[in-house]
Amino acid sequence: MQTGYPFIPESITVHLGNPNEYARNVTVPFIDYIKNVASSEIYPTWPERAIRANIYAQISYALNRIYAEHYRKQGYDFDISNSPTYDQNYIEGREIFDSISNIVDDIFDSYIVKQGSAGPFFAQYCNGTTTVCDGLSQWGTVYLAESGYIPYDILRYYYGDEINIETDVPVGSLKDSYPGFPLKLGSSGSSVKTIKVQLERIRKNYPEIPKITSYNDLYDMETEKAVKEFQRIFNLTADGVVGKGTWYKLKNLYNSVNKLGQLASEALTYEKFRPLYEEALKIGSQGIGIKTIQYMLTMLSYFDPDIPEIEVDGFYGPQTESAVIAFQTKYGIPPNGIVDPVTWKALNDRYVKLINSMSPQILQGKASLYPGYILSLGTRNKDVENLQTYLATIAEYYPWALDVEISGYFDNETYDAVKTMQRQWGLKESGVVGANTWLQIATLYDQLITQQNF
Known part of the structure; x- marks a missing residue:
């Protein structure tokens, strides 16, 4: 995936068969792909609200497959299969319904996101009759639409209240994130910067990995040493060379430790x-x-x-x-x-x-300063422990605040408490703690501590 804000790709490569079976690949315009899938999976006679909800889900599902590089990181040369068992039903050469085509033209540059994320949501769905799943029921959307639900409310019914719809997303070209050649001592370029950033973030959870001190685009001995240790930890050939296997292992671990993905999606908090x-x-x-x-x-x-x-x-x-x-x-x-x-x-x-x-004495018992990075679900360190201390203290004084256990682990309880704080102050309810959220929590904590001391 190219670095930058997620955009609608100009095209998508579809494997005409199950992922593991021999079949042709076809590369088609993304908008035509969605029109084909929608015409293959839903009926043009359905209420327009139901059709729109389904198309939002189909767009988000396809984009998630692309941005998570679900198949490419497994060594395949396609973005998605046309098998309904694994993905979405694409039928090469099929007729496209005019009513569906018009709706896709209107919303193809939109997709579903989880609040606090920027990447496409893995919008799982099934027909709701012959197959059922934890996601959207295609036939169920018809009933909801006939009951007066608008598309957004239909999606919230199945995927929860914490979703948004990104609209007017720009269209751009997309390429496999792997640069196409191994990176090693002496290599340079933006891909080298990428692995340095990922290694340094992963190091927070795996401190055995040597620290990266320079974020230039040169693959130096420091980078090679860090790569070798990463490879050793994860049972890869410890040669210090970032081939395709190491590249995607880094990508997966980076996503995992950040806890910012939805299923396989690799998103960044807003x-x-x-x-x-x-x-x-x-x-x-x-x-x-x-x-x-x-x-x-x-x-x-x-x-x-x-x-x-x-x-x-x-x-x-x-x-x-x-x-x-x-x-x-x-x-x-x-x-x-x-x-x-x-x-x-x-x-x-x-x-x-x-x-x-800074020496701890400088703060004189006050809340710590913002640590300089995002705290989110899955983070485990002293900064989270401090955050939980502030949240627990605030909860002692304010009945609307949620109490938390001070464990140093950013769990669902902490996530809910942060969202409650953000809601109280009119901030975006992302459940993650950036500079502004930290500042609000720390300031209120300091005020309470000051009151205690008088």
Whole structure:
């Protein structure tokens, strides 16, 4: 999968048979593929609301197969099979119903996401008569539509309340994430950067892996050493070469330790995704990405007089631009006042370095500073333990807050407690803890502790 915000691919490669059987592959425009699948699986006489709900599910299912590289990481050269037993029913050359075609034209650039995720949701479904499953029932959607349910409510009925529909998603070309050749000592390029980032994240859960200190695009001896240890831990040939097997093992482990996927989907949380990979942040921008960089700049300004203190208001105005320019000038980045991935990476690195160097005594019993990365389901460390301490303390004072066990493990109980906090403060109910959510929780905790001391 190409790095960047998920988009609608121009085409999809379909295997005309069961995944393991010999059959032709065909590459067809993605929009035509969805029209074919919808015409093969549902009836044009169904209520339009039911048809739309089904097509949303079919789009999301196909996109999940593509973005998770479900088949390509197993060595296959296709994105999806046409077997209803395994995937979706694509019939080469079949007639397309006009009513279905028109609906696909309208919504083909939309898909289902879980709240807090950016990647396509694995929208499992079945016909609901000859086969049943935990996901959407195709015939069941007809009953719901006839009962007055709109498409979104139909989807929520089957997939839960914590889903959204991404709309107006751009169309782009897609390629296999594996670069097509082994990466080894002396290699360079964006793929090398990718494995460095993944190794360093995996290292948080597997500390035996040597630390990566340089995130340039050169495959150096430090990278080779980390790769060899990763291969040793996961019973791969420990040769320090990232071939296809090691590449996809890294990909799978990275997804697993982040706990950000839905089934096989490899998604990034919005709080982490937008500042890193969406359009550059600049004058006029607003939102959670802006609050994150403002928070980090403000913390740096406490210790660095060259960086002016700014207000954390979520709007990229002249004050924020001046602070960004000061930061860029200080650290040798072209001072254009725009937070692109290079500036974001440098800002995050400096912030993390700062908080790691601070003595605990500096905080004087107050909440810890934001640790510089997203806390989410499955994370297990001291930062989660601190977060749970703050949540449990808040729950002692506020009846609307949910109490949690202080275990250091980000479990479903912690997830629900975080969502409750986010709902109370009007934040996006993602259940993950980025800079803004951490700041709100930590600030309230500090206020309560201060009251206790008087």
